[in-house]
Amino acid sequence: MARRTARRLMNGLVAVAMTVGVAAACSPAGPGEDPGGDPTRVQTASGALQGVADGDVVRFRGVPYAQPPVGELRWAPPVPVTPWSAVRAADRSGPPCAQSAPPPAGPQVEEDCLHLDVTVPARPAAVPRPVMVWLHGGGFSTGAGSDHDPRRLAAQGDVVVVTVDFRLGTFGYLALPGMIDPGSYGLQDQQAALAWVRRNAAAFGGDPANITLFGQSGGAVAVCGQLTSPAARGLFDKAILQSGSCGTTLAAGAAGPGSPAFGAFWRPMAHARRTGISVAENLGCTDPTTRLACLRGVPADRLLAQPTPVTAAATGDSTLPVDPRDALRSGRFADVPVLSGHTADEQRFIANLFALLGQPVTAAAYPELIATGFGEDADAVLGEYPLASYPDAASAWTAVHTDSGYVCPQLDTTAALATRGPVFGYEFADPTAPPTIPDPTGTTAGATHASELFYLFDQPGKPVRADGSVQMLTPVQRQVADTMIAAWTTFARTGAPPTGPGAWPAWHGLTSAVHVFTADPGRPTRADPAARHHCAFWAGLGR
Template structure:
């Protein structure tokens, strides 16, 4: 079983146990900081940031700076506190090795017990020109809010082929990033999002030192990183920190119906009310013997990392009703109050096959089980759903169930957000549709993964084993993404035209390899969004 499948299964197992017991600023100016301003460069392995000089590495056509601190270590009294400024240093700091992953278990890769983890990485072309600063793309990694690291992503192709500055970020995860407790009040629940905002402020202050344009910053992310990006569109304190946004598989309104994340689970959304997280916080304090302490937070802050890590997946979501997210992000979007910036927004054709494959390993979904799930999930609407998504010799019941969940949980809620966002700013919608993409999990007989959750990532970052047609798709996607980072419009000469999304016609760019694989389509009817608008 792959790490992605383990992650999906682990997250589902956690929710099954946990939900049963619970009801359901403007950029900082250098002058204001009192620091030495960052200094623009035109190449070279040494760069002066506002906190001190760093030395990276030049490798062929790229410059790579790894492990740059953007905030003080969130340890001791700073555990579960807003990120503090990084302490300046003298001399030249080495920036050639990846920093530790933020504390996490092994579901998303290597385990880590590091709390001192607020570092980022910068990749640039080997030569930059201060007279012609490059667009800056800040990447927030996925991983369910409890795993992953910025150093997992090789930004060379985006930076070099796309002529961009790429920043990949670590942020606090799980119990360290999204812990809430009544003792924290509205401060709790979103420390990981605050880290991301601190990284954006660092980027505004220091982009020019790497040859980037601090006035042209695009915030982007996939999965948890996409939910973060969407949430920050609604966060008052994030105003002025980025100019454009790319949301890959994680719009604010994405949600799973009953049985959606796994059979037996109640409805779920990746953004939860603060009171929900506080319930887990109180349970955790009791389990650790801190609930009756004179100072609950002081007791918890003295608790060793290895005692907290087993609880990390209880806090695998940002909270709203906090100082960072005063309102539910989906409500902010639907009310037309999200920050109006140009956006690329999209999803993958077969998002939920990753999760259904994990459920399939537990209990195979045959025709009878498929009908049971439809009936239990949609009640009186089950017959209509089965009529729209029939199982057959060509479409196995498990694949039909995955199609139901993808369209109901991902495609149509994302379409709703695209419509709302497009009323106030340019939106370019996409669906990644390469059903022969290199598999993110070991193959399962009778269950092709298709364009599953995360399968677009190799096309932008570290490449997989591509056919010639897939390599061309990868090259075109990189050109689209970096053209958008440059101008707010993904279109450029030599690429198939990508029409701006118009809520009246729902045009979406389908991204697939081969002749006519990249084309504009209307997915509203193909994904049965009218059906799901009338179905719970």
């Protein structure tokens, strides 16, 4: 059972390892109230919604923000949603967007998926609340907004939280000649959702002039892309990047046994079109004059089964005129406050995956795994990360890929963003954090990739122990979670983390300290992550 679960997890994680209209607004005294005073009913620019009261929050689920991207709208820019006249039930989340490896027990995925969920504190507000728009992770390939329940963020932080679904994989990033602005439809969907939120924030008691775009892993990579996209200017006012940046990369083997290298989440348009042509040929659409029409007629399940991966956004169109990494270097990005950070042991969850698949990272396997990932640089990497410096081979392997693929690229992005505006760095380093993939050896997994999400969101049925039981946060972990929620929502409200004892330092270059979240919420610490994660070494290798 564990091996089958691990294989499913690997399939889903292989790409991870990433005119404002005014709606009929409520009175500031009550979130989302219609003129009749019912907080579960709102009038948006698209039509009336009937949400549900759920304890300390009110939820509006499955709200369409664009027309279904099917038929002639498959591989087309998102089209504004058609308004509805009757009151629309908003009591369940929409289906996850079509993806090749949905959660084994999850809901049915569909192409008709451009929906969002809005979670609002139930208590009245004296003034409009900040709005936080969440982009889920999954490496541009998997995941859903409904994977994350923002109840605690909304209720404790007194903010409106919007979770979004957007096109993924082949449906979101295919590029072919004849398409309009191809290869970035997932990012365009996110922009359409942000525009919808800007238009309708007031209807939910939110402040349309105070929108924070935040995401984790692939969602954070997308946030970084939006920071560099001219088409996203003015759609959000602050940004949070969690374990994902414009430079996030994965070496060969970093996403699991036999996984290919994933150099970046961005591809030149010519490269993206070559990939698109390969997809078309796989599916028998070989005539250039009819290729796009032919592909639009292919059933979704056949598109999902085709073997050519489409997991990167194309650059060279109006969405991303240049590679976001180049945009950062040249200063072409939005000047907004940014919160940017990583976890201390990002890749431990993949080391656990190796073990679950019966291929643990051992001292004997370590040199070969490093050679697979780093080729001619392998000897240098082994010299910088000798086994003698770590408690075991899995920890050494974790450090190599944590530093090269996540932390150092994150710090490069953070430093570039700090040249234009206020930027605040953090490291999540609670070694007791629940693992995203259980460690079959029973040892502590450390602060692995996505483990900080358990502190910000509720995730039904997670985290899971190695024996399959659900693991709850301990009282101390809940204190850390409360501290993090206060930090995230204070940043959304003011553009800076909380002040007072333990206040975060602003970023001032690669040697700047970042705020560290540890297992002791009463003792905030600072650290120089560039030194601790060997970033000078990786820069010397050109990685």
